[in-house]
Amino acid sequence: MKIGEEIHIILRDKILQEEDFQMDVEADLLSTGVLNSMALIRLVAAIESKFNIKIPPTDLVIDNFLNIQAIQTYITNRLQN
Amino acid sequence: MKRILTHNIYRSAEKYPSQVAFNQLDKSIPYEQLVNYSNALANFLLELGTDKGDRVGIFMNRSLESTYSVYGVMCAGAAYVPIDSNLPVYRISEIIADCGISIVLSNSSYRSKIERICHNSPQLRVVIGVDGIDENTILTYSWNEVLSAPKTIPSVNLSEDDMAYVMCTSGTTGKQKAIVHTHYSGFSYAKLSAELYDVSHVDVLGNHSQLHYDISTMGYLTMPYVGGRTVIIPEPYTIFPKNLGQLIESEELTIWYSVPLALIQLIKSEALVDRDLSRLRWVLFGGEPFSIKYIKLLFEFIPEATYSNVYGPAEVNQCTYFNFNKSTPLPSILPLGRAWPETSIVVSYEDQIEKESQVGELLVASSTQMRAYWNQPELTKSKFISLHDKNGMLLRYYRTGDMVREHADGTLVFVGRADRQIKIRGYRVEMNEVENVLLSSNAVSETAVYAKKHEDTWSLYADVVLKDKSQNTSDITKFIAGILPNYMVPSTIRIRDSIPRTSAGKIDYKALIK
Numbered sequence: 001m002k003i004g005e006e007i008h009i010i011l012r013d014k015i016l017q018e019e020d021f022q023m024d025v026e027a028d029l030l031s032t033g034v035l036n037s038m039a040l041i042r043l044v045a046a047i048e049s050k051f052n053i054k055i056p057p058t059d060l061v062i063d064n065f066l067n068i069q070a071i072q073t074y075i076t077n078r079l080q081n
Numbered sequence: 082m083k084r085i086l087t088h089n090i091y092r093s094a095e096k097y098p099s100q101v102a103f104n105q106l107d108k109s110i111p112y113e114q115l116v117n118y119s120n121a122l123a124n125f126l127l128e129l130g131t132d133k134g135d136r137v138g139i140f141m142n143r144s145l146e147s148t149y150s151v152y153g154v155m156c157a158g159a160a161y162v163p164i165d166s167n168l169p170v171y172r173i174s175e176i177i178a179d180c181g182i183s184i185v186l187s188n189s190s191y192r193s194k195i196e197r198i199c200h201n202s203p204q205l206r207v208v209i210g211v212d213g214i215d216e217n218t219i220l221t222y223s224w225n226e227v228l229s230a231p232k233t234i235p236s237v238n239l240s241e242d243d244m245a246y247v248m249c250t251s252g253t254t255g256k257q258k259a260i261v262h263t264h265y266s267g268f269s270y271a272k273l274s275a276e277l278y279d280v281s282h283v284d285v286l287g288n289h290s291q292l293h294y295d296i297s298t299m300g301y302l303t304m305p306y307v308g309g310r311t312v313i314i315p316e317p318y319t320i321f322p323k324n325l326g327q328l329i330e331s332e333e334l335t336i337w338y339s340v341p342l343a344l345i346q347l348i349k350s351e352a353l354v355d356r357d358l359s360r361l362r363w364v365l366f367g368g369e370p371f372s373i374k375y376i377k378l379l380f381e382f383i384p385e386a387t388y389s390n391v392y393g394p395a396e397v398n399q400c401t402y403f404n405f406n407k408s409t410p411l412p413s414i415l416p417l418g419r420a421w422p423e424t425s426i427v428v429s430y431e432d433q434i435e436k437e438s439q440v441g442e443l444l445v446a447s448s449t450q451m452r453a454y455w456n457q458p459e460l461t462k463s464k465f466i467s468l469h470d471k472n473g474m475l476l477r478y479y480r481t482g483d484m485v486r487e488h489a490d491g492t493l494v495f496v497g498r499a500d501r502q503i504k505i506r507g508y509r510v511e512m513n514e515v516e517n518v519l520l521s522s523n524a525v526s527e528t529a530v531y532a533k534k535h536e537d538t539w540s541l542y543a544d545v546v547l548k549d550k551s552q553n554t555s556d557i558t559k560f561i562a563g564i565l566p567n568y569m570v571p572s573t574i575r576i577r578d579s580i581p582r583t584s585a586g587k588i589d590y591k592a593l594i595k
Contacts, residue, residue: 030317031142032190033166037320037346038567057350062317062324 003051004072010046011068015039025068040065047071053078084241084268086302087155090116091234093308097282102305103148105313110145112308115152117232122153122186125222125230129184129207133158133237134244136455138177138185139292140164140195142316146210146224147292150186151246151301155264158237160244162259163293166191168566172257174201176249180259180455187211188224241265247455248295248395251502251511251569259455260395269448270298270398271306273421277402278363278389280336282308285360287329289314289339294507295395296368299338319343326352329361336363338391340507341371348375353382367391367399368507370495372537373411380407392417392495394481395509396464398449400424401493417485417493423448425470427478428487440496443485444468446476501590503532503539505568515543515561515569522560524549529580529588530571543571544580544593 004025012021016034029035035043043065044055053075064074082088090112093102098113110118126137137154139161141147154161162180164173176182177198183206187195192211199205199216207220214221245264252258274280280303288300288311300311312332318325326347329337337344344366347353364379364386371390379388387406393399403418405411420426424447430436444466453461466478484496501512512530519528527546532539545557554574562570581589 030320031315033142033194033316035320036167040320058323060321060323060350062321065321066317 002072003075004068006050007047007068007071007075010043010050014046015043023068025072027067029067030062030065035065047075051075051079084265084272085239086245086264086267086271087119087152087239089268089271089302089305090119090152093282093305097308100282100308101310102308103145103311103313105143105145105315108145110148112305115149115305118149118228119152119156120232120234121228121230122149123156123235123237124233125209125227126153126157126159126184127235127237128230131157131159131184135159135184136162136180136182136244136247138162138164138180138182140166140173140185140187140191140198141210141292142166142188142190143288143291143313143319144188144190145313146186146188148301148311148313151292152305154186155239155245156235156237158235158239158243160246160261162247162249163291163297164249165291165293165566166194169563170194170197170201171564172566173198176257176259177202177205179257180247180249183207184209239264241268242452244452249293250395251509251514252460258457258460261452261455262398263452266398266449266451267298267302268306269423271302273423273449274299274303274399275307277421278336278365280304280307280309284309284335285333286311286336286338287314287332287334288312289319289325289337289343294368295398296338296340296507298398299336299365322346322350322352324352326350326356330356330358333360335360336365337361338363338365338367340368341366341375342369342506344371344379345375348378348382353379356382358383359385361386363387363389365389365391367393369504371415373413373415376411376415390415390418392493393445393449394479394483396451396479397445397447397481400426400445400447400449403492414494416488417495419491419493420445425476425478426493427468427470428485428493429480438486440484440486442499443481443483443493444478445481446470446478450477450479503541505532505539505541508566508568510541510569512541515541515565515571518561518564519543519545519557521564522557524552524557524560527580529590529593531590531593533594540573541569541571542573542575542593544575544577546578546580547576 094112094116099111101109102112102115103110137159139150187210209222212221245267248260249257290296304311390403392401401417403416427444428441430441435441482499485493515530519525526548530543581592583589
């Protein structure tokens, strides 16, 4: 499964728990109330365990989490390095 | 000068027409434009039949539209009611019904939520800023349409006693309290805060607060009073402290005002390391107690600034302050400080025990206090008490429910709450309200809600006795999350066979907290 799809499933099942959750990969997650600080903490934990990576505090910036696309790019880079 | 909030933007636009009133990153609104947009919205609202004293909802994220929404509503003679966008739809519909709101101002950010709100709020007639809502009874208009309305000053005659805005907060009975502020009380806050913190048109304030939270009044009301600039911090920056630290530096903020939590996050994520924050002359915080431990860390990053512990329930805006800097000797608990001008405070002792311990309830009478709770005359009556002040004047005092100790020099120290209210992330949480909501579930027969403190933050617990044994804790969580805001949802729910009670039959909270 593609990373973007995995993130979509995490958001749907673990973070928002909305069965009919649909989100464009380029849609803003941060300005529209989808992710708040509490949800972000849960998302980071879910990504860490799913992809077996550790996300350091220095990587917790808007550019890496703005939308599903950005999260996918970040994870891809982390998995390659 | 008459204390009318809308006069402030007209005056500042005359003095500083091209000075930026509000900005969000590279988008900005100069005072001249703020006046034009506010007038256009006001004329549009009047055309829709808005009357003086009507309540108009504002349902938005942290955005520039919110700034002319606030003033446009007031210029039309109505009162703005900020609605917390994180609330469940059920609760939002309750606010719309209770406050009798027929017009809501919004933007495209929360489209799907606003559709659900429309579906659940039969009295809603108009939504501005979200187009094409599939609900026959609701008219929608885009901001473009609204802002092309005439920009002439609307002919509305406002007086100081007119309602200006309404702040909704947790109530004890399972219903919210809607705090009604007038032009007089809002303007008085703007004036007193501008004078106390020596705010002028060269100042730049970082507004971190959402509009429904009373900390927003400094950015939205005080800064237009002096002609200064308010930076409406975009949502993403409030989620990522690293970026926020960068923004504080690049916007050259001179005043910061937020709940302590936002500052704690900046410290913990090392967002202030190597930042040039020398322009910051004031760091204000309020909403809940702030631990000295973190203040000392802040001194390292922002050594030049003066700090202010701001205190006052939303019912009175602000009433006391404690100003200090790096060289002030600090006690182990930060005091609430002393009363600010136009304010009379009394510490009221219920009985001899309170008198001997010198801990009593704080009563406040001030120019900045609310008029009433909306549509709750009995509740309003119970929260005010008429007393003579030192000069023999009969004043109407608000009972804060905060227990304080008064020192000989007039300094107040917060001791605790008289009732069962706590603050979670700056939000007021009435634990009795959470209990009442739990009891409204068919699955619950008995419950006790209480809070425990871990490392400076409160966590909410609910012990429940089930009527319907097939339910589990996540069913209960789901039920309560559908009704109450997330900060009021207990983080731990425990199912038990009975709730411990005292010999008098009251819930034994002391035993539960152990």
